[in-house]
Amino acid sequence: xxxxxxxTSLVAIVFGGFGLYFSSLHAEKPQVSDALxxxxxxxxxxxxxxxxxxxxEYRNKVVVVNFWATWCGPCVQEMPELSAMQTELAAKKISxxxxxxxxxxxxxxxxxxxxxxxxxxxxxMSGTQLATDLGNRSGGLPFTVILDKSGAVVKxxxxxxxxxxxxxxxxxVK
Numbered sequence: 001x002x003x004x005x006x007x008t009s010l011v012a013i014v015f016g017g018f019g020l021y022f023s024s025l026h027a028e029k030p031q032v033s034d035a036l037x038x039x040x041x042x043x044x045x046x047x048x049x050x051x052x053x054x055x056x057e058y059r060n061k062v063v064v065v066n067f068w069a070t071w072c073g074p075c076v077q078e079m080p081e082l083s084a085m086q087t088e089l090a091a092k093k094i095s096x097x098x099x100x101x102x103x104x105x106x107x108x109x110x111x112x113x114x115x116x117x118x119x120x121x122x123x124x125m126s127g128t129q130l131a132t133d134l135g136n137r138s139g140g141l142p143f144t145v146i147l148d149k150s151g152a153v154v155k156x157x158x159x160x161x162x163x164x165x166x167x168x169x170x171x172x173v174k
Contacts, residue, residue: 036055037059038055062093062149064082066082068142070109072142076110135153145157146169
């Protein structure tokens with residue numbers, strides 16, 4: 001009688017463990033992009049009253065996020081190209097955003113000079129944590145990420161972008 005109870009208990013524990021394991025596979029896991037979408041950052045040019053803008057509006061969209069700074073040579077080189085690509089892909093509902101690891105004044109001067117067509121957000125040094133959350137372990141700039149509509153990181157790029165490759169990767173996102 002004791003051995004039957006022991007076997008039944010052991011089988012129940014094993015199957016219970018399998019149930020917990022498989023249910024955890026389907027549980028909603030936080031996305032690495034959640035911190036990005038939870039952020040509110042000042043914009044360039046500055047919003048009225050200096051109000052910060054929520055990045056939550058980019059949730060459920062394909063988004064290209066470019067971390068940059070005005071003092072970063074490769075960043076400065078690629079920004080006009082990113083701006084042109086954003087204009088080209090706007091009809092495909094692809095959103096581009098730039099997150100500056102820089103001062104608001106430097107970013108505003110740069111955006112005006114180069115006529116950047118996509119939204120720029122001022123993160124200052126706190127932007128490095130957002131970049132790290134999205135996969136930038138080295139901390140270098142520029143750092144670019146493609147997020148799909150679910151907020152999953154599709155692709156990351158460190159350093160100067162190859163625009164042909166970027167376009168191809170963006171268009172492959174469903």
